[in-house]
Amino acid sequence: MRITQIKVPFPSEYGRGRGTNAYLLEGEIKVLVDSGFDSEENRKFIRKALEKTGAWDLDVIVLTHGHLDHFSLGVYLQRETGASLMVHKDDSEMLTDYSTYYSKWFEEICGYAVEGGFDPGILEEARIKLITAASILSRYAPHEEFTEISLAGGSVRTMHLPGHTDGSVGVVTGDAVFAGDAMIEGSTVVRDLKKEFNSLEKLKVFKRVYPGHDRSPLSRAEVETLEAHFVSRLDKVLSVSRGGARLKDVVTSLYGEMMLDHAPYRLILPINQAIAYLKYLETEGHVEKRGGMWYSFVESISSPVG
Template identity: 40%
Template sequence: MIITITIPFPRNWGQGEDTHAYLLKNDEVAILIDAGLDCEDNRKFIKSKMRELEVRNLEYILITHGHIDHFGLAGYLQEETGAEILVHELDGKFLKDYRNALNWFDENYEALIEGGYNSEELKLMKNKMLMTIEMLRMPKYYKTFKNLNNFKLESLHLPGHTAGSVGYVLRDVIFSGDVAIEGGTVVENLRMEINSIQKLKSFKYIFPAHRKTPLLKEDIENLEKHFINRLEELLRIIRNGMRLRDIIRNMYGEEGSFRDLLRLRNLISYLRFLEEEGYVMKRGQFWISIRDYFE
């Protein structure tokens, strides 16, 4: 039996998306795939859900990837039930210390400076992120978490959204985290992401962690179109050459917010993909398109 449990985005945190967790349950064992964000309300919510659904032996909490809206509440559930948390080894570092989510920032620092950001504002952005991360409610530690090597329910590595994203496979159904979300998803590596969504097409039902669920093959094809549209939009925007900062301003209007960093990560992955494919090149600090349409 598959039960969808939609865990709310905390109301006092501003704008954000609810997370679908999925409970697999038979008479002997229960497994939860993903858990939402941790806050007092969500603790109450999940506790009463577990009672209502008569979940007595939660054995595993399977995490699709190392983002806090997927594993936040898992620590609390582990304390309550003794369930084991499993995650792909490439994303395990985020459960150890969520500040690792900022590694990307340091690795891309030079590219950001070159892209028109100055060191002062980058420092500010990073501090803002760190403050947000420190405000997040993290359990002291996740008592156990293992790599997925020996697990019964099959896991399928689907990198792209994060390096350690996985889907959990149950016959013709897959629980796919943030690999495919209706309307689009942010990516760390677009080439890997495109490969990963291809793999989803062979499943009858695809259960994502946000928005519409389940997704069908047509939804995945729409997502592919979404990526192509975004690539073409980007090629048009940089026809005359543009710095990272100005591309962000052009595509999203505002700038300087917390979301900019996610957008920058997404944008850099698009540009690197287009560069490898021979659609864009970099001249000094400017990215410029050398072909108009993505084929």
């Protein structure tokens, strides 16, 4: 299987410098894992990249998950090449109606955030900015949903890796896995940390883990470093909520006072992350929520998995 990494830049409004890692797998069939953000420049960019390797006649685009920075350019590719665009059924609603999915997520975050001490005016500012951006980019993306895929006699298959999103998958070929945002060097945004820990465990058997952003490929050691990062974050949350803490206290202890001065919309991911840590600790019986306060019962978690 020939593997080509295509680093598709983010349009400037989503943060220059970063980009989405798409991967072209060429064997019996031509598979593109993820695509990138849709923009005029990126359409030209990906067309050129695929034509260069003679792979414009793609067979299938497999999405590691339903986030815009992974699927939206794929809609263009599907239309132009005729390849099918495939997403796990649990992320299918994002390709059907991204705005609604995004609004629901935002409402949930805001519920916790307002109760947890954040200024409703600032959250409203963030909501307007983010929902507007999502609705500009979102449109119905014709797609096929799956629970598991096996292509070319099983030489390319998927593995469910929920945590970052419910429908996150890895695309497996040989001893390599294309893990999307289930694994990014350093840290990754999670909706469900318990599922994420299980998914990281599954990634450890692979020699090479190709992430959805930044440096690639990664090894088992980096997967273990990410686990350790989450564990140290959880310990920090436990220590700050020893005598009771609001969500805002947890967010500032994790990310610093400084970040509260940032543009409102940049608060949302740190808030999402802090909620994921607290919910994980709550299901493990290590913290309890009473009104807008979280209280921890233990100093540290010894083993997060199990």
